[in-house]
Amino acid sequence: MHKPSTVGLISGTGDQGQGIALRLAAAGNTLSLGSRSAERAGQTARRINQKIGEERVRGMDNHELVAGCEILFLTVPFAHVEQVINEYRQEFSEGQILVDVTVPVVFDKGPQLLNLESGSGAEHLQSLLPSGLSLVAAFKTLPAHLLVEIDSPLACDEFICSDSSSAKTRVLEVVSQIASLRWIDAGGLRYSRSLEAITLLEIALNRRYRVKEARMQVVGL
Ligand SMILES: NC(=O)c1ccc[n+]([C@@H]2O[C@H](COP(=O)([O-])OP(=O)(O)OC[C@H]3O[C@@H](n4cnc5c(N)ncnc54)[C@H](OP(=O)(O)O)[C@@H]3O)[C@@H](O)[C@H]2O)c1
Known part of the structure; x- marks a missing residue:
């Protein structure tokens, strides 16, 4: 049986998931990319592998992915996080790390x-979260639009x-490892x-300035 890679993305088929997978794979990591549909995960993984010219991403059903990875990026819309955690509750195990990428934003006026x-x-x-899992928040302020443009530096x-x-x-x-x-x-x-x-501020800035890639740089550190 295929030995599961350490890093996986739960439903990494969306814009943010694909962008993170692409950047991590381009940096040399092997990854698992999940979906509720193994077929959709496979298609997304193939697209990423083509872009980087290496076979580093493997698509699979979310259940298999959650059971096999140490670090799991949660890349679904915030509205579905509770349902997703409950759906895979049996597959989570002690010692895993969940990386929360979600932002609880709603578009209402x-x-x-x-x-x-x-x-x-x-x-x-x-x-x-089930007990024994650690939660880390990351990638919350990086725009998917830029993440997927693999030839553009994030800067x-x-x-x-x-x-x-x-x-x-x-x-x-x-x-x-991401450059x-x-x-x-x-x-x-x-x-x-x-x-x-x-x-939220970045979304507002993108709209006001009619751009798609507003992001942060801290000076003084
Ligand atoms: N887009 C950005 O620029 C950006 C920036 C920072 C943070 N984020 C955060 O990153 C997360 C993902 O954003 P995104 O734009 O990539 O989202 P998305 O494309 O709308 O959805 C991501 C994936 O979630 C799964 N999904 C959709 N509806 C679902 C449902 N009802 N139940 C379970 N899974 C469902 C789908 O995967 P499958 O159908 O393949 O399972 C889908 O491909 C969000 O929480 C967002 O706030 C996004």
């Missing part, structure tokens, strides 16, 4: 963040936060509130 009791989408997700900063420093270190080992991107440790998971607010 303009973009807005959901007013969540736990404070942020990531903190809400933390409360849904910006991206933020990571978590209440587990060992999980954060493990994820950084993987994502730090032209500097990672900033934003601290504990509560800082996901600020990161999600930054994404």
